[in-house]
Amino acid sequence: MIRAVLLDLAGVVYDGDTPIPGAVPAVERLRKAGLPLRFVSNTTRSPRRAIIAQLAAMGIKVADEELLTPARTAVEWLRRHGRRPHLLVHSNLEAEFSGLEDGSGRAVVVGDAGEGFDYATLNQAFRELAAGADFLALATNRTFKDADGQLSLDAGAFVAALEFACGRSPVVLGKPSPDFFLAALAGLNCRAADAVMVGDDAESDVAGALSAGLGAALLVRTGKYRPGDETRFDPAPTALVDDLAAATDWVLKARRAETDSGDAL
Structure with missing residues (x-):
């Protein structure tokens, strides 16, 4: 059962100071579905307060404990x-x-x-x-x-x-370290196998998350993604999707399928 979602920031939620189309409502949809979120960024140029302020200016309110950086x-x-x-x-x-x-x-x-x-x-x-x-x-x-x-x-x-x-x-200390992904899940009462990662880096975000034991990792075609990235690293992405909006569709559909399957037992 999907119980939490980890989201990369640059290239997934925004490019520079501009939200990627559909990303802000996608975050809101995940929240409304009751899924705990953790924003896991490998940025080492911006301090935490600046990242939180940047997201707030885009309409995404992030609590301090929801953001993990190296x-x-x-x-x-x-x-x-x-x-x-x-x-x-x-x-x-x-x-x-x-x-x-x-x-x-x-x-x-x-x-x-x-x-x-x-x-x-x-x-x-x-x-x-x-x-x-x-x-x-x-x-x-x-x-x-x-x-x-x-x-x-x-x-x-x-x-x-x-x-x-x-x-x-x-x-x-950052992605793709398994400890980084597990630290992001700490306090959520969520096994790694019940979490989904969404990122634009096939190596650090996706292969890193799957190697850490996360149940699924989705690669978006936004940000740093280049055609063929999905075949360059092992483990390969669980799915290749257009953007965070499409990743949200995938997560919510998979969660509904899990719920329906459980109801049928």
Whole structure:
């Protein structure tokens, strides 16, 4: 039985500051159906308050506990392990890590630093890692859809460069980490097998969710999707749909079928 829905944001709910057609009413339809929602974004450029305000301006009210980002899980990890962050992230995100200066050790935290990625900053992060700092990657996405509509390099390439140089793999805190999906479901009284993920990234959103044990993962043709993405990664999407409105149709139809089947027993 479908008991919860996880929604990616960029490329699924909106492109930039513009809602994707049909997305806002689709979110409302899911809420009216009584399905708990979690918005799970791999963005590492925008702070949580900005994301919530951006959604509110589009007509989507999101409570703090409904939004999960890699920065939030990173802060929890740093506090739990008593680490001070060495940040290689976008300047907009730095404030999310305030109040963590008293840790007993160091951890390099890599996100999408944008123009902040250069030899000096990468080499400084490498030297921290070489000195024994922990290695945290907020996400390992290969690409994102940029403001000009084209794909651009995401943080994954820079994480891979540091991994190659230091000879250590990072702790991945965002999608496709299974822990990230399971953290999103925490408190919902919902087994992973009873949740559906909707995303535009066949690797991080869809294959990641299915590998984490979610019952279904739908790939939309909006956002960063490119023809053929549905065949490039394993596990393959449960379904390929046009957009969030079509994904909502799929979810509600599947839920009705499950309910009807249960009534017939």
